[in-house]
Amino acid sequence: MTTMTNPGVALVTGGNRGLGLATARRLGQEGLTVVIGARDPDRARAAVTQLRTAGVWASAVPLDVDDATSTTAAAERIRREHGRLDVLVNNAGILPEATATDAADPLDPDLFLRTFRTNVLGAVGVTQAVLPLLVRSDRGRVVNVSSRMGSLSDQLDPASPYHSLVVPAYQASKAALNGLTVALAKRLAGTRVKVNSVCPGWVRTDLGGPENRAAAPTPAEEAAEVVVRAALLDDTGPSGSFFDAAGPVPW
Template identity: 55%
Template sequence: MTIAFITGANKGLGFAAAGQLGRSGAKVILGARDAGKGAAAAARLREQDIDAEAVKIDVVDLASVRAAAARVRDEHGQLDILINNAGVLPEATGADRVTGPMDVRMFKDTFDTNVFGAVAVTEAFLPLLRAAPAARIVNVSSTMGSLADQADPQSGYYGMVLPAYQTSKAALNSMTIALSKALAGTAVKVNAVCPGWVQTDLGGADNKAAAPLTPDEGASIITKLALIGDDGPTGGFFDQSGPVRW
């Protein structure tokens, strides 16, 4: 059976991706910072006849990350799919606390989850991914992290100025490329995806109301890259339309 672990999976994109993977036949492990919310989310999936369980994980707490990986190792022995979905956008959700475009505290808070959290989780779970016959890593990024789009006045993303969030996603994209090179010659494929502007809590209440995509619609690209075959890409960046410019 395919086993998938998803961070930030008790709601939004992570929960939607868990449902889609579960309906494809995978066993889904919902990583959640709040154990109670994770357990409740897994119970909702089980009501849909999806094989789901929850594991407590706080991606900014290395001990928590390692404990989650150890539990998956002890219970399953390997991992087929890792989705680094947990993310924050405090420049939107805490805009009243932003002191300026180079707010070092905001950069640190954002990078702790969006970059260092993804690195910590990947490091801890990589031995389990290597133990699988054909593992997949999907890093949930954003076209807001595309340097090409940030610099292109014709891009719809040009006017979006969220320095901490954008640079964190650019860093996550770079990590995706580097990791794909490090894993070249193995059965592990790693890609970054942009789900689009989705109705989640990430951008705050106003942005959630304005977003055009449902979590299920946004999660479809996550699921697609998580389920690619041996002839699928690695080291790429994709949205619903295809490759995204770096």
């Protein structure tokens, strides 16, 4: 898969830390203007300062993916300040099941509601808000940061390292996000917009708490590469696909 030239403007949700920040940095290094979408304005400003110090042109917009008013305002601000959007990385996500309290009842409806609100409906809301900008772009790209924990094939395969993992709300949310990828890719088949899911692997970030940061084998900077690859696909690249660093992932 080759990458496009003159890549334009990218929005990274949850871009103030971890995988989101690493992705923003790499996109900036590829020449994109990066917009950090984050709930915490202080952390967003700190991320922008860090990126600009590294030579990346970056700015930030207040963005709470759980809040429709916030997503609409962020889209309007991007339109007003940049006049375009070429890449959307739906990176913001939560894993509340990582805490002992939340994991006590794996079928707690509130746990599912909270997880789906951010991981699925958050991606839906942000995508809907910026879609007019992406459709007007000559290379619109939507990258949904998913997980092999959302792969039904992996969950059913005893040989898969993901088979033994049981976090129902998170797994179901990522399976739903993958479903959104397929549906949106089909809906936008007549446009130049490409929509794909990627699995960055088990990433060394705060998602899942300090135990995850200690145990995860993949640095955020390395994990960001597959996200960037999907963000910079040229017109010959796939749409409606799911892949990780090694290649296609079974649904």
